[in-house]
Amino acid sequence: MSVDIINILNFFEKSFSDITRQYEWDNSNRQIIVDYGKVKKVALALDPTKQVIKKAIDKGCELLITHHPLFFGKINSITKGNLLSDKIIVAIQNKLNIASYHTNLDLADFSLNDYLAEKLDAQVIDGFIKEGSEKYYKFVVYTPVGYENKIIEAFDLSGAGQIGNYKKCTFSTIGTGTFEPGNNTKPFIGEHGVFEEVKEARIETIVPEKNLSRLVKNVINAHPYEEVAYDIYPIEISKTYSLGRICKLNTKTDLKSFISHISQKLGCAIKYNFLDDNLIFDEFAVVTGSGASLWKHCKQKGIKVFLTGDLKHHDALDAKEEGVVILDAGHYSTEKIFMEYIQKVLETKFGIEVITIDEEESIKIWR
Structure with missing residues (x-):
């Protein structure tokens, strides 16, 4: 089975963890992306060493995910014979994508x-x-009865409606919406110049600030109306991390x-x-x-x-x-033990082959 690489990257950056939580000095993110295509096999490791990169390539992996980043600061040049440059060259030549998720995993809800x-x-x-907290908003939208499930799916797609381990958390009430389409409109219901009364559902949910703009966009795309009526209210709750x-x-x-x-x-x-x-x-x-x-x-x-x-x-x-x-x-x-947990999560969510690469501890102890 294969999956779009962007789905895996978005999972680490928006769902399983939050890329915005990383410390300013960190570089958790997409390190080398050669191809935004399909991925059949993923490798996991703590560090992107030469040996790890070679093993990932030898095992036929298209994506390597590490905890520690391949690089932190800017790169002034890529020159053969330089350790970091050689890693980059080998990865690109063998079409190995590399992503690293560091302090955003340290600060994740399940870290x-x-x-x-x-x-x-x-x-x-x-x-x-x-270390910080996320602001939340109450989002309310009005839709004709019968379209509630499409709106709730848009909520879920946008990262809204999550309370603890529960998703798609909403509350709905039924009421009457009124409007009169003007001459330059393309009404989903009704006719130009005719006053309409329509049975509508008022659907509300909560959303973290980081997902608010995405939520508005997805709801508008899913909504049948030409003009979408929605409300946004700041609420007195936040999630501390x-x-x-x-x-x-x-x-x-x-x-x-x-x-x-x-x-x-x-x-x-x-x-x-x-x-x-x-x-x-x-x-x-x-x-x-x-x-x-x-x-x-x-x-x-x-x-x-x-x-x-x-x-x-x-x-x-x-x-x-x-x-x-x-x-x-x-x-x-x-830290190495977390790779075994990530392996199970990725296998369950995406149904793809995931391997954890054996690594040697950098500091040895004479026993």
């Missing part, structure tokens, strides 16, 4: 942190560091047991700044990848245990003096 919590049999109870998660275990545990649990679930070694044998806990914070410098937020929230990666010397010392235990499971190990 790497949520999946890691699931792997550790923990429940997410809150966001860790609030966060970096990291605060999690709760099913039962209280000690540090050594928790470290053993993490190591077993992730298959990795754990570094730490200190152990408190008297500490019994069931809550911890997590930031996948490189988050050790954020330990001070644990202090502010009264959290004693912080699971993350990329622990540095001074953060380890300062956190220890403040009584915060930092558990470093590694940048690689805390």
Whole structure:
């Protein structure tokens, strides 16, 4: 089975995650797009290394999706013999499209942190560091009775009507619409100069600000009337998004047991700044990848245990003096596992073949 590549890209940028949430310094997006055609096979990896790109090509993949971007800043030249240039040249020569979704996945509603919590049999109870919020609007449109389903489909296509895990959420009432077509109109119902009364449905839904213009366009295209009557109201709700998660275990545990649990679930070694044998806990914070410098937020929230990666010397010392235990499971190990989740999501949604490319951890530990 094949699928249009744009459908996969739009899924990552507008549905599964939101490209507008990425940090300003980031470059989550389409890195190399050779062909906006059909895709039969997708490869997933954490990093777009030479080996990963070669494996994706050898496996016959038309699209490689990575978490870390191929490049961040502007490119002044593409010159053979330069590492980045060689990757670009090889990808283009072999018609391999590459897209990278980085901090927008870190800030997604279901992020790497949520999946890691699931792997550790923990429940997410809150966001860790609030990063922003999305404004919402109430959208109301009037349509002749019998066309409600077409309008609701337009809502859904536009990313409107989503409440939690429910989609196509609307409310409708029936009333009477009145109008009189003028001489230069092409009325769907009625005649020029004749006053009309029509049974109409008033359909309302909610929509995030980012999807509002798309919603208006799609509703107008789906609507039978020449002139579409609709209302837009700002509403006092918003969706907050966060970096990291605060999690709760099913039962209280000690540090050594928790470290053993993490190591077993992730298959990795754990570094730490200190152990408190008297500490019994069931809550911890997590930031996948490189988050050790954020330990001070644990202090502010009264959290004693912080699971993350990329622990540095001074953060380890300062956190220890403040009584915060930092558990470093590694940048690689805390993020690589998300590829297995994405693989299942893409296979289920698009019905295409998806492979996760084996990678070597960049930092080795002598055991």
